Amino acid sequence: xxxxxxxxxxxxxxxxxxxxxxxxxxxxxxxxxxxxxxxxxxxxxxxxxxxxxxxxxxxxxxxxxxxxxxxxxxxxxxxxxxxxxxxxxxxxxxxxxxxxxxxxxxxxxxxxxxxxxxxxxxxxxxxxxxxxxxxxxxxxxxxxxxxxxxxxxxxxxxxxxxxxxxxxxxxxxxxxxxxxxxxxxxxxxxxxxxxxxxxxxxxxxxxxxxxxxxxxxxxxxxxxxxxxxxxxxxxxxxxxxxxxxxxxxxxxxxxxxxxxxxxxxxxxxxxxxxxxxxxxxxxxxxxxxxxxxxxxxxxxxxxxxxxxxxxxxxxxxxxxxxxxxxxxxxxxxxxxxxxxxxxxxxxxxxxxxxxxxxxxxxxxxxxxxxxxxxxxxxxxxxxxxxxxxxxxxxxxxxxxxxxx
Amino acid sequence: xxxxxxxxxxxxxxxxxxxxxxxxxxxxxxxxxxxxxxxxxxxxxxxxxxxxxxxxxxxxxxxxxxxxxxxxxxxxxxxxxxxxxxxxxxxxxxxxxxxxxxxxxxxxxxxxxxxxxxxxxxxxxxxxxxxxxxxxxxxxxxxxxxxxxxxxxxxxxxxxxxxxxxxxxxxxxxxxxxxxxxxxxxxxxxxxxxxxxxxxxxxxxxxxxxxxxxxxxxxxxxxxxxxxxxxxxxxxxxxxxxxxxxxxxx
Numbered sequence: 275x276x277x278x279x280x281x282x283x284x285x286x287x288x289x290x291x292x293x294x295x296x297x298x299x300x301x302x303x304x305x306x307x308x309x310x311x312x313x314x315x316x317x318x319x320x321x322x323x324x325x326x327x328x329x330x331x332x333x334x335x336x337x338x339x340x341x342x343x344x345x346x347x348x349x350x351x352x353x354x355x356x357x358x359x360x361x362x363x364x365x366x367x368x369x370x371x372x373x374x375x376x377x378x379x380x381x382x383x384x385x386x387x388x389x390x391x392x393x394x395x396x397x398x399x400x401x402x403x404x405x406x407x408x409x410x411x412x413x414x415x416x417x418x419x420x421x422x423x424x425x426x427x428x429x430x431x432x433x434x435x436x437x438x439x440x441x442x443x444x445x446x447x448x449x450x451x452x453x454x455x456x457x458x459x460x461x462x463x464x465x466x467x468x469x470x471x472x473x474x475x476x477x478x479x480x481x482x483x484x485x486x487x488x489x490x491x492x493x494x495x496x497x498x499x500x501x502x503x504x505x506x507x508x509x510x511x512x513x514x515x516x517x518x519x520x521x522x523x524x525x526x527x528x529x530x531x532x533x534x535x536x537x538x539x540x541x542x543x544x545x546x547x548x549x550x551x552x553x554x555x556x557x558x559x560x561x562x563x564x565x566x567x568x569x570x571x572x573x574x575x576x577x578x579x580x581x582x583x584x585x586x587x588x589x590x591x592x593x594x595x596x597x598x599x600x601x602x603x604x605x606x607x608x609x610x611x612x613x614x615x616x617x618x619x620x621x622x623x624x625x626x627x628x629x630x631x632x633x634x635x636x637x638x639x640x641x642x643x644x645x646x647x648x649x650x651x652x653x654x655x656x657x658x659x660x661x662x663x664x665x666x667x668x669x670x671x672x673x674x675x676x677x678x
Numbered sequence: 679x680x681x682x683x684x685x686x687x688x689x690x691x692x693x694x695x696x697x698x699x700x701x702x703x704x705x706x707x708x709x710x711x712x713x714x715x716x717x718x719x720x721x722x723x724x725x726x727x728x729x730x731x732x733x734x735x736x737x738x739x740x741x742x743x744x745x746x747x748x749x750x751x752x753x754x755x756x757x758x759x760x761x762x763x764x765x766x767x768x769x770x771x772x773x774x775x776x777x778x779x780x781x782x783x784x785x786x787x788x789x790x791x792x793x794x795x796x797x798x799x800x801x802x803x804x805x806x807x808x809x810x811x812x813x814x815x816x817x818x819x820x821x822x823x824x825x826x827x828x829x830x831x832x833x834x835x836x837x838x839x840x841x842x843x844x845x846x847x848x849x850x851x852x853x854x855x856x857x858x859x860x861x862x863x864x865x866x867x868x869x870x871x872x873x874x875x876x877x878x879x880x881x882x883x884x885x886x887x888x889x890x891x892x893x894x895x896x897x898x899x900x901x902x903x904x905x906x907x908x909x910x911x912x913x914x915x916x917x918x919x920x921x922x923x924x925x926x927x928x
Contacts, residue, residue, distance in 0.1 A: 287745060294738040301734055305727040337849040367845045371905050372853075604748035606758040610765075611745045615738060622734050 279601045283608060286581055289573060290615055293463075297619050300466030304520050304626045310420075311427045316346030318401035319422060319482070323352050324391040328409035329359035330677040331527060336368045338412035338525075340375065344419050350375045352409075353395045356382060361409075385669045388478075389494035389501040396493060401485065403433070408479040410677055412441060413524040420522040421482040432487040432514025436480035436522030437461050442678070443629070445530050450637050451645040452528040452535070457623035464518050473566045474516030476509075478502035480524035487514050499670060500545025503571075507549065510563050527677060534676045536652065541673045543656035546575055579653055585609065586647070616642050690774050701767055710768065717772055726780040733776045737769050807869070808855045808877070814870025818880055818918075821868065825919035830883040832919045835893070838876045838912040847875055853904060854911075861896045880918070889915075 321339060325332055332352070339350045352365040354377060365377035380394045396404065403425065405418055417436055424434040438460060440453035460477060468474045476483070478501070491508040498504035509516065529535040550571050553559040559568045588605075591597035620638040624630045663670045694714070702710050717736070721729050744761050747753075753761065809817065818834070825832055837854065839847050855877045858869045868880040881889055897908050 283749065287742075287749065290745070291742055294742060298731060298735045298738065302731045305731065307727075333845050337852070340849050340853060364845045367843050368849065371842075371846050371850060373903055373905060602752045604745070604753045604758050606755055606762065607745050607748040607753065610758075610762045611741045614741050618734060618737055622730075625730060 276601050279603055282581075282584075283603050285577075286608065286612075289577065289581075290611055292573075293619070294615055296463050296466035296470070297615070297622060298466075299469045300462040300464070301622050301626060303465040303469040303518075304462060308521070311423055313423060313426055316344065316419070316422060317403055317426070318347035319344065319349075319403045319405055319418060320395075320399040320401040321348070321350045321405045321407060321418070322392055322395040322399070323350065323407050323409055323411075324355060324388050324395070325352055325357060325361050325365070325409040326355040326391075326674055327357045327359045328361045328677065329357070329364065331410040332361050333364050335407070335409055335411055336364070336375065338414075339407070340368070340372050341415050342413060342418050343415040344422070346422070347401070348374055348418070349399065349401065351395055351399060352377050353380050353391045354378060355380045355386075355391045385496055387496065387499065387501075389496045389498055392501070393493045393496065396485075396488065403482055403484055404488070405482045406479060407524065408526060410527040410675075411438075411479050411524045412526075413480060414522075417480060417522040417524055418482070420519050421480070424517045424519045424522075425482055425484065428515060428517045430513065430515045431484075431517055432509045432512070433476070433481065433483035434517050434519050434522070435464070435474050435477055435482075436524060437518075437520050438477060438480055438524055438526050439627075440528045441525035442527050442530060445678075447637060448532060448535065449528050449530055450634060451641055453629070454620055454623065454634070454637065454641060455645065456528075457627050457629065458619045461518075461520055462619060462623050462626070465520060467566060467570070468518040471563060471566045472515055473510065473563045474518045475506045475567065475570075476502040476516060479526065480522060481516075483509070484514075487512070497669065498545060498548055499541050500549060503546060503549045504552075507552070507559070507564065507567055510567060511558060529675065530678045531676075536648075536655070537673050538675045539652045540656045540659065543575075543652055544660045544670055546571060547656060547660045550575055575653070579650065582646070583650060585612075586650070613642055616646070690771070690778060693771065693774075697767055697771065702764060706764070713768070714771070714775075717775055721776060721779045726784050729776060729780055733772060736772060740768070741765060807859045809868060809870035811870060811872055814868060814872075814878060814880075817868055821880060821882055822918055825882060828883075829920045831917060832880065832882045832884055833886075833889045834916040834918050835879045835881070835889075836872060836876055836914040836916075837879070838914070840875050840912060841910060842875075850904070850906075851875065851877060854900065857899050857903075858896060861899050862892060883919075 321342075323332075323335065323339070328335075336350075336352070342348065342350075350372075352361075352369070352375070354362050354365055356379075362377065362379070365375075368375045369377040378395070378398060380391050383390055383394075392406065403422060405421065407413060413436075421434040421436055425431045428434070438456055440449060440456060442449050443453040444450070464474060464477075481502070483505075487509060488505075491505070491512050491514075494501050495504050506516065529538055553568050553571060558564065588597060617638055620641060621635070624634055624638065659670065698707055698710065720732055724732060744765055748758060748761065821832070839850055839854075842850055851871070851874075855869060855871060858877065858879055862869060862879060862881065866882040868878075870878050870880075872878045881892055884892065893908075900906060
């Protein structure tokens with residue numbers, strides 16, 4: 275028993291070291307002033323915006339899209355996936371007035387979801403690059419140009435990935451927590467992995483991919499709910515790089531209610547379980563840069579979950595006197611260092627993004643005890659639905675995020 | 679700000695001897711002082727961004743070092759608690775030192791920069807070069823007087839998008855004003871946002887023919903990206919400057 279605990283603690287300490295290193299280098303990359311390299315020629319880009327009942331947000335999204343300052347040929351496609359609200363009407367109004375905006379009605383099909391819609395978008399468009407933006411995104415005017423410049427100037431790049439910020443961060447505590455999570459795990463960790471290992475992950479929005487690359491690796495997997503993670507693996511396997519561009523910013527609306535967040539994250543986690551299942555099926559995922567992605571998935575969805583649960587169980591059992599550990603391990607210190615690293619990551623991100631405020635600081639302190647614990651519930655909810663769908667041999671339905 | 683900074687500085691100066699004499703054990707004092715001196719040296723020579731990365735690296739590295747020591751030496755709960763407390767105190771010192779040396783200074787610089795930006799944005803709509811209505815009216819009065827004095831005439835053209843659907847009106851207004859800023863002469867002409875559906879262009883020192891040429895050039899530019907006919911925009915044209923009779927309108 276003692277040996278087991280010592281082994282677990284040692285592994286956990288190595289994981290803590292890994293995340294500390296990622297934090298420091300991610301922060302360094304994020305704060306580093308990068309010289310912008312302008313291009314002689316800007317390649318053609320198609321922006322694909324999958325939209326299903328997005329009437330509440332699509333107007334603002336298109337307003338931001340027509341403000342994109344891109345020096346090359348640019349077309350914006352609203353891929354209307356059988357919306358029943360006024361999405362089509364708004365898209366029509368824009369398409370009627372702006373020459374580079376196109377309203378595309380995607381035919382009914384199966385399975386439902388973003389991947390199938392994006393594949394349809396790829397069929398009807400023909401630019402050198404395609405960019406994907408969710409229907410609730412408002413990219414900054416230079417966002418796309420910066421992505422293209424990074425993709426064109428990085429040797430071996432298959433595309434580029436920008437940064438997603440929360441437009442409704444100040445709405446409530448939940449949106450502040452989501453925003454903080456994005457600042458750390460989507461940007462700081464991504465930036466660290468890119469700086470140290472030259473690996474980046476597609477984020478589903480504010481991302482750019484070369485059309486020639488998608489032709490080589492194949493279209494989106496229509497059964498993948500985390501289509502971005504799945505495509506990232508295929509691109510990495512083919513040797514493509516995905517540089518991280520923190521200066522390319524899009525503003526996205528995040529769930530303002532807990533039940534909406536739970537449904538959204540259940541979908542994401544089911545998508546990640548699908549990816550993990552793939553990872554466990556082949557040794558290819560443990561070679562070269564693929565190992566970084568595999569490690570990331572396994573650390574977050576397997577190892578950390580396990581540690582979190584063991585830590586919680588021991589804590590609760592200890593409080594009620596059911597467990598009294600006599601093992602010679604510095605449990606207090608392990609807990610302190612874990613909490614410190616987690617919190618330091620949050621504060622570093624706040625400092626880098628200049629989102630420091632007394633309330634955000636307070637939320638940084640309590641995030642581990644609140645939002646992070648939600649992960650356990652989300653994981654088991656996702657696992658339940660994932661296994662249920664597997665057992666019944668059915669396709670997991672696409673749960674659309676409700677907009678506000 | 680400066681006063682708060684001074685109080686913070688005094689606080690840190692007092693906290694240091696207290697920590698050295700009463701918090702850290704005697705055998706650790708030398709190590710603490712060395713860390714202090716090194717931190718002051720590095721913070722003095724590094725930029726604010728580099729200093730911040732160093733601060734975070736220091737916090738994480740010392741915490742991990744404590745953890746490894748605790749694992750190897752098998753610390754009991756008492757020693758762990760003391761080590762955690764010492765680490766928190768040391769971390770607090772370093773953060774405060776960073777705040778003193780960089781952050782407040784940076785905030786002051788940023789505050790100054792933001793004030794300048796706010797002053798600029800009060801003249802323009804957002805980050806565009808389009809004037810706000812108030813700024814436009816102020817500049818128009820000056821331009822008008824100057825034109826009258828020089829015996830010149832000009833035009834004020836109001837473009838209203840009232841006939842367009844609400845869903846695209848904002849986007850069109852943004853695009854049309856941005857194109858107007860690009861098309862009309864930056865040094866002489868003014869472009870301002872009048873209300874939620876109207877913008878106004880002031881053309882200085884030009885006759886009717888010049889005004890028509892400028893308008894044609896503008897609409898040519900507009901039609902490159904936007905499907906719009908000149909007639910769809912409701913225009914009101916006013917003569918200004920030394921000509922006092924009532925202006926034209928369409």
